[in-house]
Amino acid sequence: MISFSMLVAGMALLMFAGDYLVRGAVGLAARFEINPLIIGLTVVAFGTSAPELFVSLQAAWDGVSGIAIGNVVGSNIANVLLVLGAPALIAALHCSERGIGASLAVMMLLTVLLMAFMATGTLSRVEGVVLLLVMAGYLAWQIRRAVKDPAHAAIGHEDDEEIVPPDSSTKIALFILLGLVGLPIGAWLTVAGASEIARMFGASETAIGLTVVAIGTSLPELVTSVMAAWRKSGAVAIGNVVGSNIFNIGFILGITSLVLPLHVDERVIHVDMWVMLGTSALIVALSHWNRPIGKIGGIAMLAAFALYIVTVF
Secondary structure, three states: OOOHHHHHHHHHHHEEEEEEEHHHHHHHHHHHHOOOOHHHHHHHHHHHHHHHHHHHHHHHHHHOHHHHHHHHHHHHHHHHHHOOOOHHHOOOOOOOOOOHHHHHHHHHHHHHHHHHHHHHOOEEEHHHHHHHHHHHHHHHHHHHHHHHHHHOOOOOOOOOHHOOOOOHHHHHHHHHHHHHHHHHOOOOHHHHHHHHHHHOOOOOOOHHHHHHHHHHHHHHHHHHHHHHHHHHHHHHHHHHHHHHHHHHHHHHHHHHHHHOOOOOOHHHHHHHHHHHHHHHHHHHHHHHHHOEOOHHHHHHHHHHHHHHHHHHO
């Protein structure tokens, strides 16, 4: 019970601390009169990835690479099958979004690069630098695009207007402090609880990372997509998923492997990476052919996700 309590408390703290950090950072950026679109592409994007980043860094530091890698691979799979599948039961999701083609290409490039790097059994510092360079190039392109044509910018961050920043310097400082203190504590509780649960049930850290931790860190995206579908604005869901998947690989695994090289489990190399590639290709296909995801599609995606979870254990 203590381990489960630590896991739940850690994930809850990650969500609240991440929210405080994003709101404080957005308030700080606004104080310096930074272009709102640039804030969305950088401050908000990095801030919303902070919980996953801290979990992966903590896991790598504790020597449980399975959770660090499983967190990202599992989250990218969950982002497609769960985060797109669940809201499709409420309202059909339209998969074509203006200007998303380049982001889809970057997502596929990073996915293929990660597969090639992990095939050796280790994600090295040099490979982490390569992932970060691709990420930096993508961000530079997005920022340039935002300046030249604001109407087509911020792919994957269309819900930024819902972020309400603090209205005073004191609150901004407090929010940022709460985020920076809460995130490492939440990450430590999450990794410690997940590792202990894995040992209790005889499961590998990779299995726990691919399922429990990955689903937990994908909950904010799931809630956002479900609420968007409920408000009949589900068209933004695919952009959010693509943006999240890009940041998970390029930013989170890039930084984590740069700090500490990561060992890759055999199962990830032979099974999970291929599942992630398949789900990424599914997004590309749905977007290319402009096929909406209806109730039947949503049920099929959720069933596929449930089957995947069963195979992990």
